[in-house]
Each structure stands twice: as structure tokens, then as C-alpha cells.
Amino acid sequence: MINRLVIIGVGLVGGSLALALRQSGYCREVIGVGRDRSSLQRAQALGVVDRSELDACAAVRGADMVVLATPVGAIESVCRSLRGCLDEKAILTDVGSVKGAVVEAVQAGLGMLPARFVPAHPIAGRERSGVEAATAELYQGRRVILTPLPGGDPEACESVRGMWEAAGAVVENMAVGHHDEVLAATSHLPHLLAYTLVSSLSRLDEQEEIFRYAAGGFRDFTRIASSDPVMWRDICLHNKGPILDMLKHFGRDLATLGEAIDAGDGDRLLSIFQRAKQTRDRFCD
Ligand SMILES: NC(=O)C1=CN([C@@H]2O[C@H](COP(=O)(O)OP(=O)(O)OC[C@H]3O[C@@H](n4cnc5c(N)ncnc54)[C@H](O)[C@@H]3O)[C@@H](O)[C@H]2O)C=CC1
Numbered sequence: 001m002i003n004r005l006v007i008i009g010v011g012l013v014g015g016s017l018a019l020a021l022r023q024s025g026y027c028r029e030v031i032g033v034g035r036d037r038s039s040l041q042r043a044q045a046l047g048v049v050d051r052s053e054l055d056a057c058a059a060v061r062g063a064d065m066v067v068l069a070t071p072v073g074a075i076e077s078v079c080r081s082l083r084g085c086l087d088e089k090a091i092l093t094d095v096g097s098v099k100g101a102v103v104e105a106v107q108a109g110l111g112m113l114p115a116r117f118v119p120a121h122p123i124a125g126r127e128r129s130g131v132e133a134a135t136a137e138l139y140q141g142r143r144v145i146l147t148p149l150p151g152g153d154p155e156a157c158e159s160v161r162g163m164w165e166a167a168g169a170v171v172e173n174m175a176v177g178h179h180d181e182v183l184a185a186t187s188h189l190p191h192l193l194a195y196t197l198v199s200s201l202s203r204l205d206e207q208e209e210i211f212r213y214a215a216g217g218f219r220d221f222t223r224i225a226s227s228d229p230v231m232w233r234d235i236c237l238h239n240k241g242p243i244l245d246m247l248k249h250f251g252r253d254l255a256t257l258g259e260a261i262d263a264g265d266g267d268r269l270l271s272i273f274q275r276a277k278q279t280r281d282r283f284c285d
């Protein structure tokens with residue numbers, strides 16, 4: 001059970017966690033922290049938080065769990081505003097899509113890395129953002145990755161695990177660096193491909209006609225290009241190495257595909273498509 005939960009950044013991810021924990025009765029009070037009063041008022045009106053605060057330092061006093069749920073690029077400045085404010089027993093966690101840079105940002109912002117900081121990443125979300133998109137069911141049966149730090153407090157780790165399980169998630173642990181490599185491949189690369197496809201087509205003269213005749217495959221492939229641009233700018237800037245590695249790997253395969261088409265090499269094309277189909281049929285429902 002959590003007595004006082006503070007969510008800093010009450011959008012899709014933070015708001016959904018608050019809703020799930022309020023509905024399951026896992027926490028007694030949820031306080032939302034944000035930059036503007038109107039979105040915090042909406043969060044309160046939607047029943048996502050019990051009350052809200054613009055001052056992060058005041059909000060976290062007496063909290064037993066503090067969740068950083070802003071875009072990754074805002075974490076350092078949010079942590080700077082929390083310097084000297086967290087109770088000794090308070091657990092600090094986050095929901096950022098990258099982990100190495102978040103650990104650095106927390107350390108730089110707070111001036112130290114608290115033993116009760118447990119980095120976390122729910123592998124669940126959608127292309128819509130803001131508190132209006134939050135739902136209590138978002139994490140039901142979905143994975144959450146914790147990347148506990150060497151020397152971190154195991155009890156804090158268990159509390160963060162318990163919180164996510166109460167929200168319906170299945171929790172796993174992973175090393176920080178490994179998380180960033182795996183997610184660069186499975187989440188960051190697909191988002192960048194979808195953004196680049198839509199952006200590239202939108203610059204063609206015939207774009208009106210192209211989008212008018214786009215079929216289901218186009219919609220399936222590009223749904224995630226409607227995701228929040230600020231969030232994805234921040235992910236790119238904060239997981240640079242693994243993302244560039246994946247882009248290079250993908251670029252080489254795209255060039256190979258082009259060469260096979262140019263050479264009329266049907267066997268090569270068939271083998272690429274067969275391997276892709278077998279792999280997807282094996283791993284995705
Ligand atoms: N959208 C998704 O599907 C997923 C997102 N994530 C991660 O979760 C985090 C939040 O993403 P979303 O909830 O989708 O974004 P969102 O845009 O819905 O919510 C972010 C909230 O943070 C607030 N905010 C921004 N800067 C702030 C600051 N300096 N101080 C206080 N509040 C601030 C915004 O006003 C907004 O209410 C990101 O770090 C993202 O990488 C993780 C898993 C899935």
C-alpha cells in the first residue's frame with residue numbers, strides 16, 4: 001500500500017498509473033504536479049488525482065512514492081527543483097523510455113543518486129498523449145521493466161514492483177544499458193521509421209492523393225507517427241548510441257533490398273520476406 005503518491009507530469013503514462021492505483025485501492029492519496037494549472041485542474045476533474053501542486057518541492061514533502069512521468073528531457077530540471085525536498089524514506093522512480101540518460105539526469109538534478117531511486121519503464125502506451133488519454137487499464141497484462149542500480153535499496157525495488165503489479169503489470173528486471181539497446185531495436189527504431197515514412201511522403205508533390213488512397217497497411221504501420229513529437233525528440237537525444245547503431249543496421253538492410261529489386265533478384269526478395277514473416281508469426285499474436 002502507498003500512503004501518499006506524487007506523480008510529476010500527469011499525462012498519459014502518469015495519469016494511467018494514478019487511475020489504476022486509485023481504482024485498485026493501492027494508494028490512499030494521489031498528488032499531481034505539473035507546469036500549468038489548467039491541465040492539473042483537468043486531471044482533478046477527471047478523477048485522476050486527489051489534489052495538485054505547481055510546486056514540486058512542496059508536493060513531495062511527506063510522500064512515500066514519487067513518480068517522474070515527464071518527457072525524458074525535463075527530468076534533470078524537475079530533479080533540480082526536488083533538491084533537498086525528498087523525505088529520507090521516500091522512494092523515487094520514473095517511467096522514461098530510456099534509462100541510462102534518466103539515471104544521469106536524476107544524478108545531475110539532485111546532485112546525488114538516492115539509494116531509493118528505482119528506474120522503471122512501462123512497455124505500454126499509445127500514440128495519444130495528455131491526461132485525457134489516460135485509462136486505468138493501460139498496464140493490464142503489460143510488461144514493466146525495472147533497471148535497479150548497483151547499491152540501490154532492494155526494499156525500494158520491491159515497493160516499485162508491488163506498485164506496478166497493483167496496476168496490473170508484469171514486472172521484469174534488466175540492466176540499464178541492455179534496456180536501452182533492446183528498446184532502441186523494438187520501440188525506438190519502429191517509431192523513427194513511421195515518423196520518417198510519413199514525413200517523407202508528406203514532402204512529395206502528390207501528397208494529397210497519396211494519403212487519400214492509403215490503405216489499412218499504411219494505417220497499421222504509421223499509427224505511431226501520431227505520437228508526441230516532444231517525447232520522441234527527447235528519446236532520440238537521450239539514447240543516441242543504440243539508436244544510431246539500429247539505424248545503421250537497418251540502413252544496410254534497406255540498401256540490400258533496393259539492390260535485390262534493382263537486380264530483379266526474386267530469390268533474394270523471397271528469402272527476405274519469408275524470414276520476416278516467419279519471425280513475426282513466431283513472436284507476435
Ligand atoms: N506515451 C507512451 O506511450 C509512453 C511514454 N513513456 C514515457 O513516459 C513519459 C511521459 O510520457 P506521456 O505520459 O506519454 O507524455 P504526456 O505528454 O502525456 O505527459 C507528460 C506530462 O508531463 C508534463 N510536463 C512536461 N514537462 C514538465 C515539467 N518540466 N514539469 C512538470 N510537468 C511537466 C506535461 O505537461 C504532461 O502533463 C515520457 O518520459 C515517455 O518517454 C513510457 C512508456 C509509454
Ligand SMILES: O=C(O)C(=O)Cc1ccc(O)cc1
Nearest residue numbers: 097122123124125126127224
Ligand atoms: O503506441 C505504441 O504502440 C507504443 O509503442 C507506445 C510506447 C511508446 C514509448 C514507450 O517507451 C513504450 C510504449
